[in-house]
Amino acid sequence: MGVVAGLPMAERADDRDGLRLDRLHVPLGPALPDWPAGLVLHLELQGDVVQRAEVEAVPAPSPSGPAFWNEPWLRAMAGDAVTVAEGAQRRCAAHLDSLGRLLGVAGWREAATRARVARDRALDGAPAGELRSLVRPFARRVRKSWTLRWLTAGVGEQSGVQPGGDVHGRLIAWLDGVERALDDFDNREPLSAHHPVGPRGRLDSKTPPSQVLLDALPALLEGTEFACARLIVASLDPDLDELAAQHVPGAHGHG
Template structure:
């Protein structure tokens, strides 16, 4: 490795085909379209293949309230009465938000816009009679899309753990959860004390579910093609707001 005009040159190393290629260091984030807010990844590339990936230390969010997407379950963990329907509404909106991000990265801008529109209607308090005709046709269309399946199947695959499967299976899991939540929108029963499972996993274990997603990212990215990196990140969609201490059950914020 040397310098030209005082600037460091790329190093060389063997790639998976035995060729000597430049190793390029590429940061992604913290502000990109269709990107988890605040996330910074540092990738080491050879050709179009990610050889190494690191997640930058995540700064503690400064917001003082509960993490928005987990708020109903965190309220329930504090002993407040929260209905199943209220939690289902937030769950459905959260998955539509993540779905819109993944579809945007995949180049499905029209479907992404429909997912975001449905998310906004949910958060605005629209009733089930209005929501079902908006959401179920979108879910059916995505399930039947062979081009979408061809694009993301096999990408970011892992067996077991919090991110079991590939990008396509995680997409299907979101669609399943969206349909299930639609069925529960009018349920006036109260959430049980345990388990408390938000959009990204259990919120009552002391460890935010997005931490497990961040921990899994380097392993999923290493060996993947650079063009697939953003699809993998979007299929996990970690919520960095969960990492603030005051967003955990029993946690306390600091002035």
């Protein structure tokens, strides 16, 4: 690698076709539209192919409360009286938020906007009937879109990361999760009687669910085309707030 005008030139290496191509180092994040807040990806590209990926989490200020999307389950684990309905409303909104991000990255702005409108209504406490009327039309179009399937099927495929296996499967899993959550909007059972599974996974393990997603990213990205990288990230949608110490004001534990 040489230096021109004080700037380092790109290195060269063999790519997958046996050609000698420049190796470019490209950072993504931490501030991009429809991008997980605080996430930085350091990519090494040859041509349009990701050869290497490193994940960096930008530290956030110490939170005064629990990760927003996980709050009902964390409060229930700490001993607060929380209903299944409260968890269902938060899960519904979280999945709609993730759907809006992924559909935005995929370029389907209309569907992304509809997902975000429904998310905001869920956070405002809208009843299940109103949300179904908002969600069902756009969900039907998303499920039937062959263009979206062509764009996302087979991309970022790996078992054990999240339900679905690839970007399209994870998108459909979010739609399914929204519909299941709507069925529990009137469930007044205690959330503490159920497994503490937040929108991104179990909350009673030593490793936060989003850390599992971040750990999986390099393997998912390496060898893929650069154009697919943002789709893969959006299909996992890690929440970096989960990585900070969780404090639940007012919650009380039981000995």
